[in-house]
Amino acid sequence: MTENLIIIGAGPAGLSAAIYAARGNLAPLVLTGQSLGGQIVLTNELENFPGFPEGITGLELAQLMQKQAERFGARLEADSVTRVDLQTRPFRVETQNGATYTARALIIATGASPRRLNVPGENELTGRGVSYCATCDGFFFRNKEIAVVGGGDSAMQESLFLTRFASKVHLIHRRDQLRAQPILQDRARAEPKITFVWNSVVKEIRGAGKVEGLVLENMQTRARSEIPVQGVFIYVGYIPNTELFRGQLEIDEEGYLKVDARQRTNIPGVFAAGEVHDRVFRQAIVSAGYGAMAEIEAERYLASL
Ligand SMILES: Cc1cc2nc3c(=O)[nH]c(=O)nc-3n(C[C@H](O)[C@H](O)[C@H](O)COP(=O)(O)OP(=O)(O)OC[C@H]3O[C@@H](n4cnc5c(N)ncnc54)[C@H](O)[C@@H]3O)c2cc1C
Numbered sequence: 001m002t003e004n005l006i007i008i009g010a011g012p013a014g015l016s017a018a019i020y021a022a023r024g025n026l027a028p029l030v031l032t033g034q035s036l037g038g039q040i041v042l043t044n045e046l047e048n049f050p051g052f053p054e055g056i057t058g059l060e061l062a063q064l065m066q067k068q069a070e071r072f073g074a075r076l077e078a079d080s081v082t083r084v085d086l087q088t089r090p091f092r093v094e095t096q097n098g099a100t101y102t103a104r105a106l107i108i109a110t111g112a113s114p115r116r117l118n119v120p121g122e123n124e125l126t127g128r129g130v131s132y133c134a135t136c137d138g139f140f141f142r143n144k145e146i147a148v149v150g151g152g153d154s155a156m157q158e159s160l161f162l163t164r165f166a167s168k169v170h171l172i173h174r175r176d177q178l179r180a181q182p183i184l185q186d187r188a189r190a191e192p193k194i195t196f197v198w199n200s201v202v203k204e205i206r207g208a209g210k211v212e213g214l215v216l217e218n219m220q221t222r223a224r225s226e227i228p229v230q231g232v233f234i235y236v237g238y239i240p241n242t243e244l245f246r247g248q249l250e251i252d253e254e255g256y257l258k259v260d261a262r263q264r265t266n267i268p269g270v271f272a273a274g275e276v277h278d279r280v281f282r283q284a285i286v287s288a289g290y291g292a293m294a295e296i297e298a299e300r301y302l303a304s305l
């Protein structure tokens with residue numbers, strides 16, 4: 001059976017597209033990938049998503065969006081797409097669990113994944129003190145000294161969260177100014193457990209079987225130093241999940257899908273939404289908005305067939 005619409009990804013963009021499509025009676029199939037909720041489940045609390053004046057956890061928000069989509073008939077499958085064929089009509093989508101689907105229209109909402117530092121020790125010690133998710137792993141660092149790498153919103157927000165557990169947080173940033181929103185910067189600067197390490201990059205993560213320390217290099221003096229920490233949380237940006245579409249869809253030099261102002265890719269019937277194309281705003285509400293836009297366009301496209 002050919003689907004009307006397959007949505008690839010279940011972050012705020014994919015789930016919001018699913019709510020719109022389900023209400024439009026399209027009975028969309030959502031292939032969620034490994035993470036129902038996407039990046040929002042990596043953060044403990046969202047304080048800026050409209051409608052939740054007291055804040056809401058990422059997990060709760062994802063569950064509410066899922067419930068809202070399913071209420072109107074969206075079907076969610078916990079499966080990852082491994083191959084797409086966008087040259088044929090209907091489009092073909094193959095998954096990790098061995099399923100092959102066909103669809104008249106597609107919305108790609110595969111989002112982005114954390115960028116790695118690519119330094120010695122990082123791969124070997126991931127899950128052994130190296131983490132990309134404070135909400136998931138913060139609890140293991142009760143009364144321990146840890147480091148957070150980065151200078152943006154995620155680095156500030158997650159450092160503040162980690163002070164609930166850690167005895168001390170070294171916030172390592174390659175510049176002497178932060179990119180984060182002023183409110184987050186102010187909170188981080190006022191937190192006695194956070195110490196800023198400016199103009200510094202991590203050269204190596206050291207430890208035998210678990211993280212024991214970081215080798216840092218000062219960007220101005222090139223002097224190296226070592227700090228003893230038992231954990232390191234890395235927030236140095238994100239890479240769009242677009243490898244699947246390389247060679248079929250137009251992708252820019254940084255790996256983001258190219259879309260027009262109506263979320264259309266270069267192939268009619270294939271739309272994209274969220275951080276898979278948006279490198280600028282990187283907020284849940286913005287991705288949710290793009291999801292709604294992509295779905296409205298997909299509905300118009302389907303009606304025109
Ligand atoms: C630590 C942290 C804190 C944050 N804090 C906030 C905040 O306070 N407020 C805010 O507004 N935003 C916050 N954000 C940003 C917000 O999480 C993102 O903007 C938003 O999640 C992007 O949504 P998205 O749907 O575009 O992509 P993502 O959330 O990246 O979702 C991508 C989806 O695609 C799926 N997927 C990937 N590959 C495949 C595949 N091959 N097959 C099927 N599915 C696939 C994934 O499983 C996932 O479901 C934070 C992000 C992080 C990392």
